[in-house]
Amino acid sequence: MYNLPASYQKGKLYYKKILEKYPRLVQWVVVPMFILSGAFITNGLIILLCGYNPIQAYSAALNVSFGSITGIGETLVKSTPFLMTGLSVAIAFRCGIWNIGAEGQFLMGALSATWFGTKIATLLPNTSWIAIPLCLTLAVLAGGIWGVIPAILKVTRGVNEVISTIMLNYIAIHFVSLMIDGGPLQEASKTGPQSDPIAHWVSLPRLFDSHRVHPGIGIAVVLAIILTFVLFRTTFGYQIRAVGEGAAAAEAAGFSVAHNTIRVFCLSGALAALGGAIELMALTPRLSDSFSPGYGYTAIAVALLAKLHPLLTIATALLFGALSKGSFAMEAEVGISKQVTWMMQAIILLFVIGLGSVQIFQKRTSK
Amino acid sequence: MNFIELFEDILAATIRGATPLLIAALGEVVSQRAGVINIGIEGMMLIGALFGMLGSFYASGLPFYAPWIGLLFAGVSGLVTAALFAYFAIKLRGDQVVIGTAITLLALGLTEVVYRRLFGETGSPQSVVNFKEFDVPVLSQIPLLGKAFFSHNIIVFIAILLVPCVYLFLFHTQQGLRIRACGEHPKAISTVGSNVSLLRTMCLLFAGTMAGIGGGYLSLADVPYFIPEMTAGRGFIALAIVIFGKWHPMKVFGAALLFGFGFALDNRFQASGLGIQYQWFLMLPFVLGLAVLAGFVGRAEAPLALGKPYNPSE
Numbered sequence: 001m002y003n004l005p006a007s008y009q010k011g012k013l014y015y016k017k018i019l020e021k022y023p024r025l026v027q028w029v030v031v032p033m034f035i036l037s038g039a040f041i042t043n044g045l046i047i048l049l050c051g052y053n054p055i056q057a058y059s060a061a062l063n064v065s066f067g068s069i070t071g072i073g074e075t076l077v078k079s080t081p082f083l084m085t086g087l088s089v090a091i092a093f094r095c096g097i098w099n100i101g102a103e104g105q106f107l108m109g110a111l112s113a114t115w116f117g118t119k120i121a122t123l124l125p126n127t128s129w130i131a132i133p134l135c136l137t138l139a140v141l142a143g144g145i146w147g148v149i150p151a152i153l154k155v156t157r158g159v160n161e162v163i164s165t166i167m168l169n170y171i172a173i174h175f176v177s178l179m180i181d182g183g184p185l186q187e188a189s190k191t192g193p194q195s196d197p198i199a200h201w202v203s204l205p206r207l208f209d210s211h212r213v214h215p216g217i218g219i220a221v222v223l224a225i226i227l228t229f230v231l232f233r234t235t236f237g238y239q240i241r242a243v244g245e246g247a248a249a250a251e252a253a254g255f256s257v258a259h260n261t262i263r264v265f266c267l268s269g270a271l272a273a274l275g276g277a278i279e280l281m282a283l284t285p286r287l288s289d290s291f292s293p294g295y296g297y298t299a300i301a302v303a304l305l306a307k308l309h310p311l312l313t314i315a316t317a318l319l320f321g322a323l324s325k326g327s328f329a330m331e332a333e334v335g336i337s338k339q340v341t342w343m344m345q346a347i348i349l350l351f352v353i354g355l356g357s358v359q360i361f362q363k364r365t366s367k
Numbered sequence: 368m369n370f371i372e373l374f375e376d377i378l379a380a381t382i383r384g385a386t387p388l389l390i391a392a393l394g395e396v397v398s399q400r401a402g403v404i405n406i407g408i409e410g411m412m413l414i415g416a417l418f419g420m421l422g423s424f425y426a427s428g429l430p431f432y433a434p435w436i437g438l439l440f441a442g443v444s445g446l447v448t449a450a451l452f453a454y455f456a457i458k459l460r461g462d463q464v465v466i467g468t469a470i471t472l473l474a475l476g477l478t479e480v481v482y483r484r485l486f487g488e489t490g491s492p493q494s495v496v497n498f499k500e501f502d503v504p505v506l507s508q509i510p511l512l513g514k515a516f517f518s519h520n521i522i523v524f525i526a527i528l529l530v531p532c533v534y535l536f537l538f539h540t541q542q543g544l545r546i547r548a549c550g551e552h553p554k555a556i557s558t559v560g561s562n563v564s565l566l567r568t569m570c571l572l573f574a575g576t577m578a579g580i581g582g583g584y585l586s587l588a589d590v591p592y593f594i595p596e597m598t599a600g601r602g603f604i605a606l607a608i609v610i611f612g613k614w615h616p617m618k619v620f621g622a623a624l625l626f627g628f629g630f631a632l633d634n635r636f637q638a639s640g641l642g643i644q645y646q647w648f649l650m651l652p653f654v655l656g657l658a659v660l661a662g663f664v665g666r667a668e669a670p671l672a673l674g675k676p677y678n679p680s681e
Contacts (some may be wrong), residue, residue, distance in 0.1 A: 046477070050484045098464055100406075157661040160669060162404070162464050164660060167607055167653045174653075178646035294475075300468050332445060337483040338593070343476025349469035351463035 028312070032305065035355055036319075037349040046343065052336050061326025071325070073211030077283065079321025081106070081295045083220045084275025086302030086313045088226055092268040094231065094308050095260060096244040099149060101165030103273040103296025104172030105143045109273025110280040113175050114141035114185055114287040117198025117280075127355035131202045132281070136335040139277030140270040146172065147269015148262060155258040169296065179288055187286070204282040216278035220317075223271070226271075227310040240264055294342075301345045304352050320345070321323065371511065377631050378515035383597035385627025386526045387412070387584040391605040392570035392612070392619050393526075393533050394577025400537060400607055401570035402672040406467025407452050409602025410474030410580045411445045415582025417478040418444035420593035421485075423495040433496035438522075438580060438588045445579015446572055450603040451566045471602070475652065479595040494673070497591035498522055520588045527620075546570055550670030553677045563677050604652070612658040614670065626652045 010347035044054035085102040092099035116135045124131055150168060153159040153203045179185040181193035188196055204214045231237035242250040243260045251257050275295070280287060302320055306312035323345075391412055398405050405411075422440025426433040453469055456460045486493045497521035507517040537543040546566055548556035553563045585601070586593045604626055612619030629648040 049478075050480055052484075100464065100468070153657070153661050159657075159660045160673070161668075162406070162674070163606070163610055164657060166406070166603055167657050170603060170607070170653045171650050171657075173600075174646045174650040178644055178650070181646070182644050294472075297468055297472065300465060301472070304465065335483075337476075337479045337481035337488075337595075339476045341476065341479065342472045346469040346471075346473030346476065349465060349472070350455060353455050353465055353469070354459060 040105035064329035065322035083317035085299035104169035105272035109276030113277035143273020151265030214282035384630035392583035394574035398574035406634035407470030410471035412582030415579030419583030441583025449575020486553035
């Protein structure tokens with residue numbers, strides 16, 4: 001299928017002259033900045049057409065996201081699920097695996113953490129040092145298993161992973177609903193469709209009193225660094241990239257496509273699930289139907305804007321975290337629905353496709 | 368409620384619930400047969416739902432025509448969204464999965480922003496003139512089945528009539544053959560003089576229009592108002608239906624009924640307090656869809672060139 005890194009290579013042709021002087025600057029700064037400013041302007045125009053003041057809206061968002069220590073802390077907190085799911089998508093897309101299932105994997109991680117936090121933790125000694133690592137490990141396992149299902153279906157039965165992961169997302173959504181709405185994980189009082197809060201010794205502690213910054217943010221950043229190392233400095237990473245660039249060539253070089261598909265799907269699922277578990281353990285002690293506002297889908301925009309580079313994903317996740325935080329200010333101060341962030345994400349994605357598209361560059365260079 | 372009433376009620380609810388899915392899925396069958404996987408179907412339905420409601424709202428001076436004008440708005444808004452999809456997917460040859468995700472996100476944001484701007488958030492949703500159910504003379508008097516099959520709004524009947532139309536078009540016309548060839552082997556059909564990009568664009572526009580109308584059904588017939596995110600995953604369900612129906616209009620009809628049945632049971636089981644949780648019925652079609660794909664319940668092959676951008680100059 002269409003491969004983003006390769007198309008950026010083609011983009012190089014167009015920028016050849018500047019590139020010869022500052023190749024990295026164009027590739028990593030100019031193009032993303034162009035995408036972002038284009039998206040902000042387009043989004044601003046739509047906001048304007050709807051009768052709001054875009055400048056007022058953007059400044060309200062910026063102010064609340066970065067204007068104070070508490071705001072920055074909140075932005076970091078909001079960025080964490082975007083980073084975890086973004087990494088999950090980035091690593092899968094790198095291997096040429098179109099994993100649209102981060103949403104379901106995220107939920108399964110949260111569900112396993114809920115199960116552990118409400119049912120198992122009470123049987124264990126009351127210590128965070130044992131409970132938290134166990135809970136995170138369980139989430140990794142749950143996500144790995146949920147991720148390996150589409151991998152096995154793809155490898156053994158040739159099932160397109162786009163379709164199977166979308167279906168698995170809905171199975172996960174209904175499964176979570178099954179568990180917390182009438183099922184065994186529903187709160188003891190049986191009043192609403194939500195679970196009991198997890199035991200406090202499974203919760204991730206807050207690092208500061210004033211805002212909700214938690215150690216999960218650190219875990220996510222460290223994982224991004226590790227993944228960068230794995231992707232660019234190890235044989236496993238080389239295999240992932242080789243399979244992603246061309247399955248047939250990789251197979252000819254002796255790398256098993258099937259093997260890598262299973263490994264990477266497993267890893268991708270585990271990352272998303274870990275994100276779900278961290279989100280639950282650090283922020284919302286209860287699992288409810290509205291737990292994820294579509295992190296798994298936004299993750300696609302996060303990863304593609306970062307050009308599938310784990311380190312750059314930190315930056316794009318931060319941007320989406322700030323947007324998400326800022327959208328509340330836009331709603332409160334300017335009156336725009338906070339779902340405007342979805343529109344923003346969509347426009348960023350369309351700009352990425354537009355600029356990454358092979359044809360534009362080929363046309364211009366051939367003139 | 369006695370048993371016969373319950374039976375009639377569930378059967379009628381199945382057909383009503385299946386209709387928007389069926390309309391959207393029929394469009395999707397055509398576009399997937401042409402090799403374009405339209406994941407933006409959810410977004411197109413949502414936009415259709417909003418514009419359908421707006422059309423009926425602004426035409427409320429003409430109560431008889433209002434729902435039809437709404438439906439027209441819904442179809443056209445779906446068509447425009449599909450045109451945006453086509454520009455990126457066919458003209459720029461971007462990845463269809465990413466474009467589809469973008470379209471869905473765009474619709475989620477845009478519909479909410481526009482709706483909130485026009486009607487605010489406070490109070491109950493703005494209601495509009497909608498399609499009314501009517502009894503088909505004579506036929507609706509048939510005992511047991513009459514009420515279930517012949518007491519619906521007009522769109523339900525149109526949707527069911529569309530099934531054989533799409534089937535005949537795809538499998539018994541030359542144009543249909545060309546479309547199917549586009550999805551299997553675009554190079555071959557291009558060699559014999561067909562314009563693959565044009566055919567795919569047309570199919571995509573058809574799919575968008577149908578998705579828009581399917582969405583419009585939700586705000587013009589199912590309920591007489593729009594609420595943000597009211598499609599609630601129906602677009603993705605339509606996608607599952609296409610696969611479960613093995614890319615065949617007749618089987619897609621059956622699959623839509625199965626999902627409609629799931630919805631019908633969902634509403635009734637929540638109230639009934641029986642031992643089985645309703646979520647099982649919501650999950651079942653997705654599990655069945657996966658099983659079909661994996662070949663456990665009859666093998667289904669996706670069109671060979673599905674999701675692959677076509678470059679005419681290669």
